[in-house]
Amino acid sequence: MNSGTTPLKDQFTSLDQQYETSKLGMWVFLVTEILFFGGLFAGYALYRTLYPEAFGLANAHLDVFLGATNTVVLITSSLTMALAVNEARQGKKAGTVRFLALTILLGLVFLGVKFYEYHVKFVEHLVPGRTFSFPEYPGPGAQLFFSFYFAMTGLHALHMIVGIVLLTLLAHSAACGKFSAAYNTPVDMTGLYWHFVDIVWIFLFPLLYLIGRHG
Numbered sequence: 001m002n003s004g005t006t007p008l009k010d011q012f013t014s015l016d017q018q019y020e021t022s023k024l025g026m027w028v029f030l031v032t033e034i035l036f037f038g039g040l041f042a043g044y045a046l047y048r049t050l051y052p053e054a055f056g057l058a059n060a061h062l063d064v065f066l067g068a069t070n071t072v073v074l075i076t077s078s079l080t081m082a083l084a085v086n087e088a089r090q091g092k093k094a095g096t097v098r099f100l101a102l103t104i105l106l107g108l109v110f111l112g113v114k115f116y117e118y119h120v121k122f123v124e125h126l127v128p129g130r131t132f133s134f135p136e137y138p139g140p141g142a143q144l145f146f147s148f149y150f151a152m153t154g155l156h157a158l159h160m161i162v163g164i165v166l167l168t169l170l171a172h173s174a175a176c177g178k179f180s181a182a183y184n185t186p187v188d189m190t191g192l193y194w195h196f197v198d199i200v201w202i203f204l205f206p207l208l209y210l211i212g213r214h215g
Contacts, residue, residue: 007183019185026189030196033159037200040155041207044148047141048212054141056212058134061126062149063117067209070113074198077106085191091181093174100171100187103194107164114157121146149208156204159197166190 007015048055080102087095125133126146134142170187173179179187 007178007185015183015185019188022185022189023192026192030192033196037152037155040148040152041203044152044207047144047148051139051141051144052212054137054139055145057136058142058145059149059208059211059213061121061124062209063120064209066113066117067205070110071201071205073106073110073113074201077103077110078195078198080106081191081194085184085188088174088179088184088187089181091179091184093177093179096174096179096184096187097171100167100174104164104167104171107160107167111157111160111164114153118150121150152204152208156197156200159200163190163194163197166193 007018080099084096084099084103087099121127125131128143128147128150132143132146136142167190170190173186
């Protein structure tokens with residue numbers, strides 16, 4: 001039984017069993033997320049095949065420099081997240097908090113750049129809807145491209161926000177000394193989630209910003 005002073009839950013016989021069960025649960029969750037994003041990727045590929053010129057002209061309006069900057073930011077955040085997990089596994093409270101804080105900061109930088117991009121698209125009337133304007137290609141293809149752009153990057157940004165909230169809670173728990181070399185499962189599982197979100201962006205960046213670009 002859990003005495004209240006140990007992180008071991010009542011349904012588990014050991015911390016190792018609890019960790020392995022948590023890891024399995026996280027991987028099952030990530031598989032459902034892969035299927036979810038996979039549907040969006042498949043839909044994007046289908047409509048790009050139907051409207052190759054429109055999609056090529058539309059993605060020329062995305063800022064490759066900002067997209068590449070965010071790619072570097074997220075890759076760096078994966079490094080700091082991995083370092084946070086490593087520090088937690090060694091029971092180093094200060095290092096865990098420090099690297100979690102750096103990961104949060106990089107996540108906020110990513111969101112700041114992305115929201116700036118959204119603002120530019122709003123000013124340029126490239127947000128799908130009544131005010132959408134794309135004289136280079138009057139058909140529906142360009143608006144479809146930006147619909148996928150906002151849907152896919154918006155969902156990714158939402159996952160980033162969830163990740164930042166989780167990291168903030170972890171940093172507070174770490175600062176309170178709730179993790180040790182024996183117990184650091186929440187940090188490890190959140191690290192898996194964060195790496196998944198980063199990998200999704202690694203696919204989104206070339207798909208939206210680079211492939212088939214005209215101009």
